[in-house]
Amino acid sequence: MENELNTVLYCRFCGNLNPEGSGLRCSQCGAYSGMETVVEEEARRRSRRIRLDFLRNRITRIAIVVVPLLMLLVWVLWGYTGLPPDPPLPTTNIGDTSVAPVPGDWPQARGGITNTAASVGDLDVSAEGVTDVAWRHVAGAPIVAAPAVVGGRVYVTAEDGTVTALDESSGEVVWQYESGLTATVTPAVVDDLVFVVFRPGVVSALNADTGDLVWSRRLQVASLPSPTVADGRLFVAETDQNRLLALDAATGADLWDYHLSDWLIAPPAIIDDKVIATSNDAVIHIIDEATANVG
Numbered sequence: 279m280e281n282e283l284n285t286v287l288y289c290r291f292c293g294n295l296n297p298e299g300s301g302l303r304c305s306q307c308g309a310y311s312g313m314e315t316v317v318e319e320e321a322r323r324r325s326r327r328i329r330l331d332f333l334r335n336r337i338t339r340i341a342i343v344v345v346p347l348l349m350l351l352v353w354v355l356w357g358y359t360g361l362p363p364d365p366p367l368p369t370t371n372i373g374d375t376s377v378a379p380v381p382g383d384w385p386q387a388r389g390g391i392t393n394t395a396a397s398v399g400d401l402d403v404s405a406e407g408v409t410d411v412a413w414r415h416v417a418g419a420p421i422v423a424a425p426a427v428v429g430g431r432v433y434v435t436a437e438d439g440t441v442t443a444l445d446e447s448s449g450e451v452v453w454q455y456e457s458g459l460t461a462t463v464t465p466a467v468v469d470d471l472v473f474v475v476f477r478p479g480v481v482s483a484l485n486a487d488t489g490d491l492v493w494s495r496r497l498q499v500a501s502l503p504s505p506t507v508a509d510g511r512l513f514v515a516e517t518d519q520n521r522l523l524a525l526d527a528a529t530g531a532d533l534w535d536y537h538l539s540d541w542l543i544a545p546p547a548i549i550d551d552k553v554i555a556t557s558n559d560a561v562i563h564i565i566d567e568a569t570a571n572v573g
């Protein structure tokens with residue numbers, strides 16, 4: 279008596295438990311076949327599993343419809359709102375272009391970010407005086423780029439990777455930074471920082487008074503153009519990968535990068551919030567300084 283097991287008619291299609299003797303038709307789904315006489319406990323277990331399967335199938339079907347719809351919605355909103363978002367703004371205003379250049383200074387390659395290659399104001403150099411050599415500095419390796427001149431100091435790089443600050447009137451060495459790499463660029467000297475790129479791809483910012491390293495970071499490949507600074511952005515290149523990079527001048531963090539069609543060799547000019555870069559395939563790229571969009 280105690281082992282007598284209650285059996286039911288289990289429907290294999292919907293998992294319904296029909297009471298024994300209720301006929302051949304499932305009372306839930308109406309199926310005529312597929313009824314099995316099963317011990318009630320086993321039937322309940324199977325029924326639970328079949329209901330879970332139904333639920334899983336339903337969720338899968340809903341997902342198949344809903345996920346593409348959501349993606350479509352995101353895509354439409356993306357296009358409508360002009361996403362992706364603009365690149366981050368610089369955290370600093372180093373190289374503020376609204377401040378007039380100091381007469382007599384030559385702070386970066388080509389004289390300044392507008393590439394005028396001209397000094398502002400009157401130079402204290404007479405035609406008679408130019409034959410007189412005031413001083414001479416001999417570097418330890420070839421100097422292949424023009425120096426920067428700011429605030430009575432001359433900043434020059436040499437191929438042995440040194441950056442040297444000289445007193446403009448005496449030629450005495452104020453400080454020297456040794457990178458142990460190779461330097462072939464005009465430093466950018468802006469707001470008490472000296473920006474230099476070394477081969478095979480290191481960007482460094484030095485303290486203009488002491489030559490101490492303020493920050494340094496690695497690029498993927500060498501930057502051939504001299505570094506230039508405008509409105510908190512430091513412009514360097516990953517020349518071999520056809521990339522122009524805007525870094526945060528205070529930290530060296532990436533702000534944006536722009537893919538050119540060929541090598542960038544000359545430093546870009548920055549005029550009216552536009553970055554004008556030339557690539558080796560004779561293309562001029564005019565890029566928005568803040569967003570890196572073309573045009």
Ligand SMILES: [Zn+2]
Nearest residue numbers: 289292304307
């Ligand atoms: Zn059924």
